[in-house]
Amino acid sequence: MTTSSDLELGAGVDAPAPAPVLAARTRGLRKVYRSAVAVDQVDLDVPAGAVLGMLGPNGSGKTTTIRMLLGLVRPTEGEVELLGRRMPDQAAHALPDVGALVEGPGFHPFLSGRENLRRMAAAEPRLSVSDIPRAVEDALERVGLGAAAHRRYRGYSLGMKQRLGLAGALLVPRRMVVLDEPTNGLDPAGTREIRKIIGELHAEGVTVLVSSHLLAEVEATCTHVAVLHDGSVVAQGELAELLESGSPGLLVSTPDGDLALETLRENRIPGRLVPEGVRADLTAATAPQVVEALVRGGVAVHEVKRERTGLEDLFARLTEHGADGAGLPEVDEVTA
Incomplete structure (x- = not known):
């Protein structure tokens, strides 16, 4: 029996996946200071509820992009939306729902931390x-x-000043929190506390945008990542997807390592022995094809997993490609 919904979607045809809800987005974003181009044609998507790590070498445009996103700087060209509001014209409607720590906190030096925070709280609408x-x-x-x-x-200390700035961003419940280098000056214990706070915000459904140069922290805390280089976005998307896409290898756990390697070679699939079994190169075959060939060849396959590249390796490859002008690898086109 055909229902009205079948007629609308087409019987047997899957409905298209809905577009992700975005907490922030930029299109064609560009900022020029005199003759210096700080940000150039940045298209950035920040999914609602995500923890997005913004990565890039010094001078890549991270802080300038954040300042334009928050309406602190007007773009030379392009569009900015924050929580569905056009920035900077509708900043008064969007910013009460946004907590931010950008380029380090600024407080009165002769007041206590509590007194400084009370003054900041007095300005909270x-x-x-x-x-x-x-x-x-x-x-x-x-x-x-x-x-x-x-x-x-x-x-x-510098770390305590960072904490006080973060406290200011968390005075009231927020829909989005923007943190520019939040672990700057913190010791390992303080860094773990910031990681915990970011995790709590994520669990509460808050969107978190983190600018950082600490790749290990981004990999430990973020669900999405955007890599900037020379003022442009060279890659963005779900962190797990980007890491998977950057890895062309399949690790196969098997006690029949020699037989597995011989089977791969018979099927013209490059491979090599590793301690747990074999590593198959996926540039010449898909993962299902590798498994099918091994099983057909009588290899006992205990476990199969995609080899993941580390964020540090991915970041280095992206920024090095951007630096020498070479074409970027396929991984750079992965989007969430």
């Missing part, structure tokens, strides 16, 4: 006067500054 003390104390405790809140800001 969604905090009543009676709610400020509780909001301030909660934010201080969340970033681990409760015991040092009475100390003057001028006596804070």
Whole structure:
């Protein structure tokens, strides 16, 4: 029996996947300072609820892109949307839902951390006067500054200053949090705390945009990644998908390593022995073809997994290609 929904979608035809909801997007974004091009034709998609790591060498345009996204700088060309609002013209409607720590915090040096945060809280449109003390104390405790809140800001270490800036971004519940190098100056324990906070925000459904040069932290905390080089986006998408796409190898766990290698060669599939079995090169065959050939050849296949490249290797390959002007590999075109 044909239903009305079948007629609308076409019987036996899968409905197209819905487009991802975006918390932020840019199109054709460009920023020129006199004769210097800081950002050039950046198309960036930040999926709602994602933790997106923005990576790039110094001078790649990360901070400038973030400043335009938040309406702090007007683009030379292009379009910016933040939480469905055009920026910077509708910044007043979007920014109350956004917490941000950009280019390091700036506070009054002779006031305590608590007093600085209370002044910041007084400017929050969604905090009543009676709610400020509780909001301030909660934010201080969340970033681990409760015991040092009475100390003057001028006596804070760089890491403590970063924490206070993060506390300011978390004074009220946000739909999106933007963090520019949030672990700058933090010791390993502080870095783990920031990682935990980012994980909590993600679990709450908050979109997090993190600019960082610490690849290991991005790999540990982010669901998506965007790589910038020379002011342009050279790759973006789901982190797992990008890493998988960057790896042309299939690791096959088997006790029959020699037989597996011989079988691969008979099927003209390059391979080599590894401690757990064999590694098949996927540039000449697909993963199902490799498994089919091995099983047909009588090889005992215990486990098969795609070999993943590390984020550091992927980042180096992308930025090196961008630096020498060579064409980018296929992985760069993967999008979420």
